[in-house]
Amino acid sequence: xxxxxxxxxxxxxxxxxxxxxxxxxxxxxxxxxxxxxxxxxxxxxxxxxxxx
Numbered sequence: 597x598x599x600x601x602x603x604x605x606x607x608x609x610x611x612x613x614x615x616x617x618x619x620x621x622x623x624x625x626x627x628x629x630x631x632x633x634x635x636x637x638x639x640x641x642x643x644x645x646x647x648x
Contacts, residue, residue, distance in 0.1 A: 626648075
């Protein structure tokens with residue numbers, strides 16, 4: 597059971613890191629008035645960061 601707990605802990609830390617990186621990316625794009633590419637209806641769409 598201990599290995600399952602370790603895997604969950606590692607997965608949680610990875611997801612926390614991903615969320616932080618995503619947040620920082622959007623904040624920087626907003627500051628720089630950049631465009632980001634997101635997926636809508638399965639297709640890539642260019643969106644101004646300030647609109648997110």
